Amino acid sequence: MLFAYGIDKLKSKLKDCDFYRIMLEETNSESVVAKEGKVDAISTNESFGLGIFYTLGRFGYFYSTNNPNDLDNFKIDLALKKYSNLDYIPKESGIKDKKIIGEKSNLDLETIAKELSKTSKLRNQIVTHEIKYNNIEQERQIICENTDIIQKQYFGIGFNSIVAKEGNILRKDVNRIAKSTALNKYFDEFIFKNDGFENKTIEKLKFNEGIKGKFNIILDPSISSLLAHEAIGHACESDLVYNKQSILRNKIGKTFAKEFVNLIDDPTPKDDLFGSYYYDAEGFPAKIRHLIKEGKLNEYIANTRFSQLLKIENNGGSRTESYRSLPIPRMSNTSFLPGQKNFLELIDELKNGIILNGFAGGETDPTTGTYQFGVKEGLIVKNGQINETRVNISFSGQILKSLKNIVDISKDIKMESPGFCGKEGQTVFCDSFDPYLLIKNVRID
Numbered sequence: 001m002l003f004a005y006g007i008d009k010l011k012s013k014l015k016d017c018d019f020y021r022i023m024l025e026e027t028n029s030e031s032v033v034a035k036e037g038k039v040d041a042i043s044t045n046e047s048f049g050l051g052i053f054y055t056l057g058r059f060g061y062f063y064s065t066n067n068p069n070d071l072d073n074f075k076i077d078l079a080l081k082k083y084s085n086l087d088y089i090p091k092e093s094g095i096k097d098k099k100i101i102g103e104k105s106n107l108d109l110e111t112i113a114k115e116l117s118k119t120s121k122l123r124n125q126i127v128t129h130e131i132k133y134n135n136i137e138q139e140r141q142i143i144c145e146n147t148d149i150i151q152k153q154y155f156g157i158g159f160n161s162i163v164a165k166e167g168n169i170l171r172k173d174v175n176r177i178a179k180s181t182a183l184n185k186y187f188d189e190f191i192f193k194n195d196g197f198e199n200k201t202i203e204k205l206k207f208n209e210g211i212k213g214k215f216n217i218i219l220d221p222s223i224s225s226l227l228a229h230e231a232i233g234h235a236c237e238s239d240l241v242y243n244k245q246s247i248l249r250n251k252i253g254k255t256f257a258k259e260f261v262n263l264i265d266d267p268t269p270k271d272d273l274f275g276s277y278y279y280d281a282e283g284f285p286a287k288i289r290h291l292i293k294e295g296k297l298n299e300y301i302a303n304t305r306f307s308q309l310l311k312i313e314n315n316g317g318s319r320t321e322s323y324r325s326l327p328i329p330r331m332s333n334t335s336f337l338p339g340q341k342n343f344l345e346l347i348d349e350l351k352n353g354i355i356l357n358g359f360a361g362g363e364t365d366p367t368t369g370t371y372q373f374g375v376k377e378g379l380i381v382k383n384g385q386i387n388e389t390r391v392n393i394s395f396s397g398q399i400l401k402s403l404k405n406i407v408d409i410s411k412d413i414k415m416e417s418p419g420f421c422g423k424e425g426q427t428v429f430c431d432s433f434d435p436y437l438l439i440k441n442v443r444i445d
Contacts, residue, residue, distance in 0.1 A: 006071040007143065010052075013074060019090040020054035021282065024141040025323040031134040032109055034116035040130075042109050051323035053090070054079075060086050064324045088308040092144035092283060099278040101269050102154035102181030105135045112187075119194050125164045125202050132159040135182045140323075142283040149283050155274070155429065156183030158190045164201045171204040171391070173197070173358075173376065178418035178429065179272040204377065209392045211378060216353035216407075216440045217395070218346055224336055225417035225432035226359045226373050228263055231399040233334040234423075235366040236265070236291045236299075238306035238317070247369035247400065251297045257403040260339055263292035265301055267316065267332035274333070274418035274431035280318040281327035287315045291334075292403075301329045321426035330428050331421060338435040339409030346410050346438050348384055354444065355379040355386070356395065359417070364399075372396040372445070394445045402439060410436035 007022070014020040026048040033040040049066040054076065061079035065071075112133055120129045136155040141148070160175040175197045177183065177190050219227065240246040267286040269276040277286050282304055290298045300310065303318035306329055319330035347355070358376030365371070372394055380388040418431045 006068060010071050010074065011143070013076065014052070014054055017054040017056055017076065019092070020052060020144060021090070021092065021147075022141075022143040023051045023281070023320075023323045024143070025049055025051075025138070027136065027138045029134060029136045030105075030109055031132065032113045032116055033130065033132050034113065034120040035130045036128070037117055037121035039113045039117050042113055049323040051325075053326060055086060055090055058086050059084055060090075062326055088305040091304050091314075092147045093149075093279075093285070094146045095279070095283060095285070096148045097279070098150040098152075100152045101276060101278065102179070102272065103184060104137065104154055105156070105182035106184050107182075107187060115187075115191055119191055123198070125166050125205065126162055126198055127165045128161075128163040130159075130161045133157070133183070140281075142279070142281070144283065147283050149279050151277065151279055153180060153277070154182050155180060156186065158183060158186075160190070160194060160197060162198060162201055164198075164205055166205045169205050171201050173201045173204075176418065178274045178431070180269065180274055180276045180429075181272045204391050207377070207389045207391045209390065211354070211380070211390045211393055211444055214441055214443055216350055216438070217442045217444075218350055218353070218355045219437040219439065220355065220357045221414035221432070221434040221436060222359045222417045223356050223373065223375060224434035224437045225334070226362060227371075227399075227402065227437070228336055228432060228434060229331060229334045229419070229421070229430065230362065230364040230373070231369070231371045231402070232263060232291065233265060233301075233331045234364065235369065235399070236289075236297075236301050237329045237331070237423075238300040238302040238310055238312070239329050240366050241300050242306050242309050244367075246366045248297055248300075252299070253296060255296050256400055257292065257295040257406055259294045260409060261292060261295050261403065261406050262290070262337040263335070264337060265289040265291055265317075265331050265334045271415060271433065273415065273433065274429045275331070276333060276431075277319075280316045281320040282318040284314060284316045284318065286332070289315050289317065301331060303327060303329050319428045321428060325426050328424060328426070330423065331430055333431045333433065335413075335432040335434045336409060336437065338411045338413050340411055341408060343410050343412050343436055346408060346436055347381060349408055350381055350438060351384050353381050355381060356393075360392075362394070369399040370396070371399060378444070396443050396445055402442070405440045405442070406437055407440050408438040412436060
């Protein structure tokens with residue numbers, strides 16, 4: 001790393017501090033954008049920087065820079081931010097380790113560009129088509145007095161966005177893939193899915209929009225993921241809990257759902273899930289968080305500060321977008337655990353209702369637990385048979401009631417819901433591996 005040569009000198013300048021944590025970060029990325037059969041852009045980018053959090057007495061300080069020469073002039077009174085009256089005692093893990101997540105890309109940009117330009121050609125009723133492909137290589141080093149952790153990660157991201165038109169009717173859709181590895185082994189799958197994606201969007205031109213009322217519903221895994229992340233996961237983040245911005249404050253041990261309902265947040269690397277890590281942004285090991293266990297609220301997502309303030313375990317939930325920001329409690333890969341029945345058995349159990357497929361954004365209020373989510377399509381089921389399809393609908397509810405109304409969960413799961421979670425001006429990668437959920441009495445708007 002570019003800053004590495006000056007770290008010993010920096011540590012000597014911090015020796016009189018009560019605590020310090022240094023984060024070194026280097027990121028390299030490459031991207032290709034194709035539109036309507038032509039390569040629109042090919043680019044590479046490199047960035048690096050350093051962030052320091054340190055304390056003196058009851059005061060905390062934060063400093064960051066992307067200029068290695070700044071270290072020569074650094075003094076502990078030059079902090080960019082000062083935090084008075086610290087309400088916790090900063091800790092370090094004392095771990096020395098090096099981990100690598102994922103694989104480096106073995107595809108050259110010219111090959112990628114050729115495939116994307118071919119795939120993005122306009123055909124049939126497709127009037128706009130844009131494909132983006134991005135590989136990221138990031139290395140972070142966390143250094144405290146007795147801690148030295150290096151974590152290198154590879155990420156691959158693909159976006160496929162199209163608009164279909166017939167007369168005055170437009171249908172827009174986005175298909176994406178994002179993994180905690182370069183997209184080497186997923187590239188063919190990403191390209192291959194395009195034909196089905198185009199055909200599905202064109203097919204939606206003939207479907208009517210909207211439906212209203214109260215229905216029993218089945219959520220597909222992409223929307224189960226949205227419910228897990230937006231409606232429940234954020235309410236389990238310990239900073240929101242402590243600051244009285246969560247409906248789940250002071251609710252540990254309380255029952256909200258049937259015993260077969262379990263929800264976890266699992267950052268431990270597996271299945272190339274996009275939100276994975278071995279160590280959090282404070283240098284503590286990643287742990288599985290059992291947020292809801294057998295229907296009961298079991299734990300919150302915590303970092304050093306809020307674990308002390310709430311008197312709970314620090315479960316490795318501290319994340320940051322980059323070296324420029326202080327870490328805060330964040331989700332990673334948040335999912336309902338699978339049940340016992342297959343998808344077809346859930347349809348039989350539903351009998352009459354709506355199957356909701358494909359998330360299309362939404363909003364939630366962790367303080368009240370209310371939410372409203374957009375859905376790409378709803379399959380209307382009558383007497384156990386899919387009778388009709390509607391597009392561009394939404395559903396709303398209150399999470400405590402929704403948890404209580406979960407009737408069943410499928411054993412089938414899908415890993416197709418990676419995302420980018422924003423909070424306090426920081427964006428982090430997240431993912432899920434959710435099943436189908438059968439929920440009763442849901443308002444469709």
